[in-house]
Each structure stands twice: as C-alpha cells, then as structure tokens.
Amino acid sequence: MRFSDIIVAAGSGSRAGGDKQWRDLGGQPVLRHSFEALRAAGAEEIVVVLAPGAEARARETLAGLEGWRGVVGGSTRAASVRAGLAALACPPGQPVLIHDAARPLLPKAVVQRLLEALETHDGALPALPVADSLRRGPAGTMEGVADREGLWRAQTPQAFKRSVIELAYAAWADEQPPADEAEVVQRHGGRVALVAGDPRLMKLTYPEDFAMAEALLPRQIRIGSGYDVHRWGPGGSVWLCGIEVPHDQTLIGHSDADAGLHALTDALLGAIADGDIGDHFPPTDPKWKGASSDRFLVHAAERVKARGGRIVNVDVTLICERPKVKSHRDAMRQRIADLLGLPLDAVSVKATTTEGLGFTGRGEGLAAQAVVTVDLPAST
Template sequence: MCEDPSQQGEVAVTSSAAAIIVAAGRGERAGQSAEGPKQYRNIGGIPVLRRTIEQFLAHSGIDRVAVVVHPDDRALLSAALGNRLSQVMVVEGGPTRQSSVRRGLEALASAPEPQTVLIHDGVRPFVDAALIDRTLAAVGATTGVIPAIAVADTLKRGAADGIIEATIDRRSLFAAQTPQAFPFAAIRAAHAAAAGEAREFTDDASIAEWAGMSVRLVEGSADNVKLTTARDIALADERLKGTHRMIDVRTGNGYDVHRLTQGDHVTLCGVSIPHDGGLDGHSDADVGLHALTDALLATCGAGDIGDHFPPSDPQWRGAASHIFVEKAVAIVRGKGGRIMNADISLICEAPKIAPHREAMRQAIAAMTGLDLDRVSVKATTNEAIGFVGRREGIAAIATASVAYGETA
C-alpha cells in the first residue's frame, strides 16, 4: 500500500528543491517524425517537453529546473521552449538514462546545492501540482520517494514456449512513476557509486535501493502516463484537442498604478520610453505588465503579483516585469489553461503611447505565446482630472481571457 507521509516518523524535507527533467532519449518506439524525438512532438499544439517543464516551473516548491537533452537536440529544445529556455538549466545528456541523470545531478551540485531533487521523465507531460506536492511532502532526510499505482491486472509468468508457469500475487505490486524524489546529496553519491557497476539500473529508485537508501511509495496518478509509442502521442493529442469538450472560459482583471517621480524614462508594457520623469516602484514599475500579471493569476485563483513577487524581497528590486508575466503564464498553463487574449488600457497624460503600441503588443505576444491579433494595447488620458490628470502617476487596467480544461 502507498504510505501517507504524515504517518512517518521522519521529518520531511520541504525546502530548496530542484527538478531534473530527463529528455535525452531517442524514442525509437515512437517512430520517426519530422518534429524529431517524441519529447519534441506537439500534443494539443504544444511540444510534449514544454508541457512537462512548465508544470515544474509553475510549482512554488521548485527552485530550479534542469533539463537533460541529447547533444544533437539543442535547436529542437530552443524551438520547443521558446522564451522558457532562459528559465531552465540545460545539461548535455549521456549515452544512457542513468548517465544522463548523473550529469544532471552534477550540474545541480553547484552552489547552492539543493536539499531535495525530483527526477522526472520528459515524456510524462500530465504530471500535476498535486502529484508534485505529494512527492515533495514524503521525502525524508535519508529517505527517497516514488509515486506508484497499484497493479490492477492479473499477472502471469510465462515460459519460453508460451505456457503459463504461474499466476503472480499482485497485492504487493506497484507500477512506478516519476517524479522520483530524493535527498540530493544521498542520490548524487548513489549515482556516482552505481556508475562503476556493470549493470544498468532501470530507474533512480533502484539505484537508491542498491545503495541502501529506503524508498517509500506515495499515491501516483492514472493521468501521469509516459508517452512511449506513436499511439500514446496520438491519444495524448486527441485528449488535449478533443472535439467533444466543454471549454471553461474565464476572464480576469488587473489594475495597477505607480507614482511618477524623477527620471528620464518609463517602462510600459515591456517597452522603455523616454520621458521627463520615471515611475517609482520596487521593480521596473511597469504598470501595464503588473496589471496583466494580476489578470492572468485571477483566472485560476492564484492570488496576485504580491503573493508571488513580494515587494519586500530584495531580489525583485529593479527586476524587469516580463519575469512576472512569464511566471503567471506558467502558472496558468500548469493548471491546464490556454490564454486566449490580453487587453491592456494605459491611463496617462504623457508620454504618447501610439508610437510605441506595436512594440508593446509584440513584447506581450512574446511573453504570453499569443498571436499578435490576440493582444490589444490602448491608451487614454484622464481629462486632466485626479492624480493621473495632474501627472502624478500612471495607471493601467488589464483583462485576460483563458480557457481551462474540458469535460466530456
């Protein structure tokens, strides 16, 4: 039976967690495709690997994500991840999965070394936040954890001539999944030791077991399938693009305002504009992108910009606000959302927005993955009324529409 970590005596490791996404395989069983190996093929219009990585980028418990890829796949990775590429550590894989994981572990060993590492197959794109939560919660200081599903089918052991030799008792049998999670130093040492063995281990838990580490089971997910064959990929694509679905379309609104102070430019919707003042804020004070971030988060009840990027945190001082939008996009996609459009209204007496509108639209399209005709930027004055009218500040209102999930 899968264990409940709350019933364990060992204190769970809950901080400083990194993820390794293993994606260096060739995927021969999936057949040949112009899109490349199976991890780069599209399901629901998005590459498998991107869908997988975004689940971990969106998770608040994951500090860093390393993706291990075949040395020949750099261009495929760049095309698949787009603007997400800068958010991951790229590691060149080895000739086997085991050696690829070991290289990922060595890459993550640079300071600060994480306490916990999750190791996940790049072709399991349907991993969700709840499964990651369960896995993280169960890791102990000396104990690893894997999600697993109890075997439901009757199992037979056959002889070479095709005759059944025995029926296997399935009551204590489980099918292992990923992400598999471990205390980082212990699994790194285990992998280093296993590299000298003649045998090839089938997963990271088997290496941990061989090294003497306890590994416990937690409940896996039936949806967390590994895409192995061409049929698996076709079924996943059909699942995401199914014609008999009801779309849950949600609209979120965001509002932001910043005070004008001394300066020589303002940043609005990702574009720096010369001005006789500057906007005062902990980051670059881009009111347009701040409002858009809140609008996106509102569509899935994920709080607001201050929850994810608190102004009291010095790491966001002077930060470019596209970081906030891209994080909100990852959270939306991690919850199964597809952004449909973004609309921003800037409220200011100056500067003139019209000369910069197209550059703003293009910047927002790049951050959100939207086509340009799904991005709108408008501007209006406040007719010399109020703080905006007195040129004391600039405000923005944003609206975002997102389609979530499906029901048969």
Template sequence: MTPAIAALIVAAGRGLRAGAEASKQYRQLGGAPVLCRTLAPFLADDRIGTVLVVIGAGDGVRYDEAIGHLPEATRGQLTRPIDGGETRQDSVRAGLEALAATGFDGCVLVHDAARPFVSPALIERALAASTEHVAAIPALAVTDTVKRVDAAGRIEETLPREQLVFVQTPQAFAFQPLLAAHRDAHAAAAGGFTDDSAIMEWAGHWVATFAGDAMNLKLTYPGDFELAEQRLARPLVTRTGTGYDVHAFSDGDHVWLGGVRIPHSRGVTAHSDGDVALHALTDAVLGALADGDIGSHFPPSDPQWRGASSDRFLAFAADRVRQRGGRIDHLDLTVICEGPKVGPHREAIRARIAEIAGLRLDQVGAKATTSERLGFTGRGEGLAALATATIRLPEPE
C-alpha cells in the first residue's frame, strides 16, 4: 500500500531581509503572490493528498487574499492554514502536530514558502527518496572555494569543498520519526536548528541526500526578487494545443458541460462526470504544454477518478502552465450535439470555465453547433467537444 503523502509549506516568517513591508511570501512576483507560485506544483501533484500551510499569527487575511489568485478548484485542495510560532522550528512542529491530530501517517515534504521555483522534477526526486530513507534532502555541490574566518575576517582554514553541499527544500521525511524528533527537541529546549534535517541529525537519524535544483532559488534579499523577476520576464513564446472528447448518451436526466449541470432527457456514459467540454479543454492545455493528455494524468483505470468532477482536470492543467512560468491567453470551446440546447447556458459555461482556469471572462470563448443530423451526434447517440488553448511559455534557457 502506498503511504499517504503530505506537503507542509512553512510561510510563517516575516522575511525582513527581503527589504519590503509585506512578508516576502505575500509579495507579488511576476503578477502573482510568491506563496501561490510555491503552492502550485504541490497542488498539481495528485500523489500529495494533503497540503498544509503554516502562516504567521494574524496573517489569515493576507493568506486568503493570496490564495484567491489560485483557481477555485485548486483552493479547495488546501487544508485550512494554522498559525506558526516564534521560530521556523516552532512553526514546523505546529504543522506536524496539526497533521498528527488528523491521524496522518506517511511521508511529509517540508518546504519553504520563499522557494517559488520548486519544480515538479524536484518534487519527484523528493518523493522517490522518501520511499528509501527516513530522511532525505536536496543538495547541490559547492563549486566555489570555501574558507573559515575568525571574528576579524582573517582566513583560518580552507575547507575541502568536495565534502560540502548547499541544502534546499523540499526535504522528505517519514512522518512519525520527524514528529518524534521535533517533540524531543522541544522537550529538551534544543533550538537553533535552521532546517529539519538538522533536527533529525540531532535525534540520531542518518540523513540521505538527493540531487537538488540550481533554479530552486530562495528569496531572501532584495536582489533575489530582482533576479526572480528577470527570470520570469524571459521572452514568452506562443504555443497552441487542441483537444477533442466524445461521450455516448445513456440513461440519466442531465449532462455536465463546461462545469455547468444542464437538465436533459439523457445522461452520458463516462468514468468521471463525463464533461466533454472540460475534457477537451484539459487536453488542449496539456497539448500546448506538450505534457501528455488527460488519460496519462487521470487514467480511467484508476478508481479514484470514478465519478470525479472534471473541474479538477482543467484546474490541474492550468496549474501546469503556471508552474512553467507561463500564462493562458485564451480558451475556445465548440460543443457538437443535437441536444441539449447549449445557447441558454453559454454565459454560465464561459464564466465557470474562467473561474476554474483562473482567467478573465473575455479569455474564454464558447460555441455550439449541430452536425446537420449526420453521424453519431446527428443521430442523437452522443455529444462531442472541440477545444483550442493558446498559451505563452518562457523560452528555454
């Protein structure tokens, strides 16, 4: 049985070194709060069942405003945040205790909110390491010469850099050992730990490393934000994808189109809710990303998607665009059927698609047509949808 996986995002710090009045996790970066950029890849990974954010006391309003930039379906995947403590160590312990109170037991990824460029590939490596080790952390080789100095700044020693690494997050841990280590450190009044692997070392656990990511920048100083903005400002290239879906009619009294429940004399045969519009749009976005299709991410053979609401699929695809530093410019949909009549529901469908994908209403087009009584749609055997997605992605470095 696959163990449960949780992501604990530490966002309780004030980030004074970043040089702004607002805590760095709530500052805008490329038009979106840092926290939203950090959360997106964790929320998009369907293996991570729980995403919990630890926030600063009194930051509830700012948190709610920040996650308001995420699509509605994505926001619904978040566990309500909890307040942290005076130190990062206190905040992580508070998050672990909150998970323990729900009966959680499995693997936990602990990640700093100030690292908004965490990639799906790095999360993948963290999850892989968690299956083999009680504690594992991402590490980068030190390429500069490192020296130890005294209080006056004089060189005392040149350190062998082949034995040194830079450490990042997300760090992966077996939940119960990490919780026990935090509790023991708190009981012993042992503090000053700058990351959770140090607490595990203190508790006597062996900590493994896996390959980090040089692009996984931590925002600490004002210059870091300047570099991050420059990175996001790379020239964008336009990509277009198309999607198509079809479902046969069956017994029922409604169909789902574009996230809107429409009364009808028939239902559809489908593994999920059978929303051909959202399925076609999801494939269009994934096609523009060259990132597989709806079946590769949400296979019909997996029972967890039986009867699933299709808004989750489109929200997932939209989040994949944001993870890559891109944006969706336009979604266009055509529904093909003899019935039900789509026209009376057109604006509701456009509004719902915009809400799911985090777009303005003018970025969504929706149309319907018949097939002049020809083919399976013309015979009233089912309905189909065609979709086009236009996105922009940063040029590869």
C-alpha cells in the first residue's frame, strides 16, 4: 500500500542532552536511521518537520537521499504535525504515518500492521502492554498501587488517512494541546486500532537510552586481512609495529616503512571495504615521505569508528630471519593497543621465519601480515 510520512524532528531533545535527532547512533545520525527505516518500509513521500534554522543540518544529515522535503515546525507537537500535513502532496485518501525522529529502530513489520489496520479503522498506532506493576508516589514514597489492566505504552508511527487527521485537527477546540494524533482522531469520533508495537521501537528520551539503542542495532562481524613487504637497506634501526628496534639495517619505504602497521592498516580498511593504504596515503605524495605509520593506523581506526564500528581484536605476524622480535613483542602489543584504544589481550604480535627460504629467508626484506575482526552495524 502506498503511503506518505511525516517525521517530527523539531524538538529540542533537552532531556537527552539536546539535539538528539542529530546525534550519532551506530555511525549515523538518529534522524537518518528513522528516515531510512520508513523509506525501506515503502514511504514514497516524506516530510521532515524541523526547528527554525535546522534546514542546512537536515540536508547534510540526509545527503544522498531523495523524496523528502523539509518544513519548519511550531512550538508544540500539534503545530509541527499540522505544518507537516500542509506540506504533503499526497491525495486526501492516502495513508499518512506520523513518526517521531527519536524512534530510529522502526521494524518494517510494524508499518505493515499499521497499514492493514487502516483498512477497518480511522487510525492506528503501535502499542505495547504495560508489563511492570505500577505504583503511585508523587513525593517519592509509595502511596498506592495502580491497576495496569488495559493500559498500553503508545509508540509511533501513528497512521491515518490524510483527510481523517486533517479534519480531526480542524475540529480540535481544546486549548490544551493533544498528547498525540491518536487522541485528536479519537476525540473527533474516530476508531483507533492498537496494533502490536515492538520493544526496539523505543523513544530516545534520556542519555542512557542511546546505549540501549546501540545494543539493539543489528550488527555484523567483518574480517579484514592485510599484507605488506619492504626491502632491507642501510641503517641502524627499524620501525616495527610502532616500536623502534635497533638493527644493522632498516626497511626502505616512502614513509617509515613499518610493515607491521602497514599490514594492520590495510586489514582495518579491508574490513570496511574502504580501499587500501595507498588510496588514503599515496606513496607519490611527498607529504607522506618519512611519515610515522602511527598516523596511518589511527586514520584507519577512525574510518572504522565513523561507520559505527568497533575493533574487536587484531593479530599481526612479522616474517623475517632478523631482527629477533620476541624481546620487543610486549612493547609492540602495548603500542598498538594504545593507538587503537584496545585492551592488551585483544592485540597479538608474533614473528616467524621461512627457514631460510624465499626473499625473507635470504635476508632481502621483511614481510608482515595482519588479520582484524571488526563489529559493524548491519547494512540496511
């Protein structure tokens, strides 16, 4: 069924610390999550109701997404919804879903249940039965028990035919603003269905709600691998896994030639399919001549974080006959742990030889390989 949508994003979000619709959740703003969920459910037209002056921020947040327009809301939710209704282009008989931007984890099945309920009702909203026992205690001390029978926790989006909600708002004469659109339609004589909501459809109201929402985001585990080689040349020390190791040679490269960190950087970029170290730090660019490879690794870690990802563990293997790595291994592990913000037991560094075989066995160069595990939000 075709439907339009209004996303109410004009609130200040003060209880959540402010600007909650713009805050990051799993690597992207809350508003974008809500928008993409509605688009995935089939919304063909979306009006985003914004606070005055937030238009540019909305364009940045929804960059690359089509089929939406922004409109400035009012001082109350009701005023904002009315502004959104006035901006719609859909016909009077088309279903309109009105959704809080601060409910980003909207399952497609909830939208389907709402649209089905509209076939026999004037409106519909998702709701959850109250499971906890209720107490009265306005002064912080228990004064009685409230009956929870027949009580429901209302969620959004709430669904109505456009003509139904517009006529109901036009008839609203109470000076007190309504709690939501379902109240407006019911007061106007409409029948509003309660359909099964979803616990994931929580409203981000307080700062701690963001941690809960992060935990509810669908996740995926990605594996990345990296490999790097540098040849030996004249020198008195070599950089390996962020540690300067005394040696009678050094590795030759455009940067500091830290093969361990280069392999690890490539592994992180590979886990998020973000190219390789040469794409981000071209060896033809003089800016990176002699650069510390710490910078490359931190950059890759920041790219993972920007995607809402979390590095779970890393494993680096250095392949060489010399220098001997064992006495420096703990320092290398600690350096990588510090650069990536990982606990030490999530970082492995080890070394092996090729028993005199190949270019590493002949002492012509050193090789490194790395494997990483990254926890990412699942692709929509």
